[in-house]
């Protein structure tokens with residue numbers, strides 16, 4: 001049974017996509033079979049792995065609009081052990097259509113339960129919008145990872161995220177757990193240091209030990225169409241995302 | 256007649272809210288009467304001006320759901336010449352409800368045309384989602400400013416933005432113009448410099464001359480609940496947003 005992780009946060013630009021691609025790459029690197037699903041109309045995750053969203057034949061859109069099985073949609077990436085279901089701008093249409101259907105929030109979970117899934121981990125990149133699509137991802141997930149910048153708006157966004165978690169647990173997925181991940185962290189910045197301490201005090205073990213610092217190599221790897229550990233294997237961000245992968249693998253073993 | 260500017264981009268975290276508050280503050284500082292409207296369920300613009308989204312009596316939500324006149328909703332801020340219509344998380348409901356109504360994309364424009372508007376400029380902060388709410392803002396606007404980081408995903412987002420502009424012009428607002436604004440720019444970063452040149456080559460006069468560089472003071476001013484020119488009047492970002500305000504005022508005079 002695959003372990004399903006959603007990477008979501010209403011706050012924009014907090015490294016949701018960068019984390020999905022980098023964490024997925026790091027888990028695949030240690031031999032786990034990983035599937036990445038792109039649920040964002042921006043299709044940045046697809047782009048970051050070399051898929052041109054306008055030209056891809058099969059996207060996740062047809063799992064929602066035509067009930068096609070996921071096994072007809074996933075395809076290998078350039079990375080060993082890493083497969084992808086890309087997205088495109090039609091995901092905007094899925095957001096509008098889904099709420100008209102009964103039990104729409106179960107669509108993705110039903111798709112995952114309706115056939116054998118030959119993966120150990122599934123990571124889902126979510127859009128910066130708490131609508132029907134993100135609700136679907138959380139309903140289908142064991143764990144929600146919320147990438148968070150140590151900045152005022154980002155911390156404020158956690159309030160809406162916590163209320164979404166409560167709603168998902170009440171309606172469709174009582175066992176959903178969550179963890180915060182500090183991203184784009186700058187140790188020299190006083191605000192980042194203060195906000196980071198505030199997060200650890202408020203959320204305690206809800207904050208992952210691994211932390212991702214600012215690293216311009218992460219701006220380069222999407223251009224190369226590969227995860228950071230292929231683009232710059234010895235970079236600080238490769239090491240930090242590998243440490244995160246280990247922390248997540250250990251967390252899953254314990255639960 | 257007020258000049259209406261939408262600040263929008265599907266890409267998250269590109270400084271839409273920071274630009275709305277800072278540009279609004281800079282235009283108010285030179286004596287123009289400014290109204291800021293928050294259309295994002297995150298309500299970051301409201302928060303950045305000291306309004307606690309959960310506690311505000313009147314928000315923009317009631318202009319959409321109860322047809323209340325805007326004059327019943329705007330209120331003064333701590334800044335001279337600057338008034339605000341705040342938002343709250345119910346804007347998520349507006350996004351779901353609006354498309355069920357005929358001519359829903361005209362709601363905001365109709366509200367602006369239905370009573371005297373005692374402002375010279377109206378700036379609208381949009382969510383990172385190209386749905387009915389953002390469509391409403393663009394239908395009501397003279398100008399769309401797209402804050403853009405000089406990074407790969409951000410530049411790719413312009414493709415969806417240009418197709419949205421075409422759709423708005425075809426459906427409801429043929430005279431909508433646009434301008435790109437480079438934000439969070441780091442002159443020392445090779446990627447930023449290369450992408451900036453690429454943007455100027457591709458978009459030519461579509462890119463504003465003013466450019467906003469990285470300045471940690473912009474992370475502090477929302478905590479203080481005031482625009483940057485009140486929090487740090489001599490900071491680099493205050494000077495750069497003042498230059499932007501002048502460029503926009505000159506642009507409006509010419510058109």
Ligand SMILES: Nc1ncnc2c1ncn2[C@@H]1O[C@H](COP(=O)(O)OP(=O)(O)OP(=O)(O)O)[C@@H](O)[C@H]1O
Pocket residue numbers: 011012013014015016017018019040042044126127128183184185212213214215216218219237265266267268383406407408409
């Ligand atoms: N640790 C980091 N250091 C430097 N740049 C980073 C880092 N993480 C992400 N970035 C860059 O910051 C920008 C925002 O990251 P990303 O697009 O992954 O965020 P997101 O949360 O997925 O955004 P959206 O809300 O639009 O989906 C991107 O240009 C990315 O390359």
Ligand SMILES: Nc1ncnc2c1ncn2[C@@H]1O[C@H](COP(=O)(O)OP(=O)(O)OP(=O)(O)O)[C@@H](O)[C@H]1O
Pocket residue numbers: 010011012013128149151152153154266267268269270271272273274295297299381382383438439440467468469470471473474475492
């Ligand atoms: N020039 C700058 N220098 C440093 N930090 C900045 C700058 N502009 C914005 N920021 C910070 O970057 C983060 C993102 O900015 P902001 O929230 O304004 O973007 P946004 O596009 O409104 O995001 P969203 O897509 O979530 O609405 C914020 O924490 C903000 O304080």
Ligand SMILES: [Mg+2]
Pocket residue numbers: 016017018040044126
């Ligand atoms: Mg993303």
Ligand SMILES: [Mg+2]
Pocket residue numbers: 271272273295299381
């Ligand atoms: Mg914003």
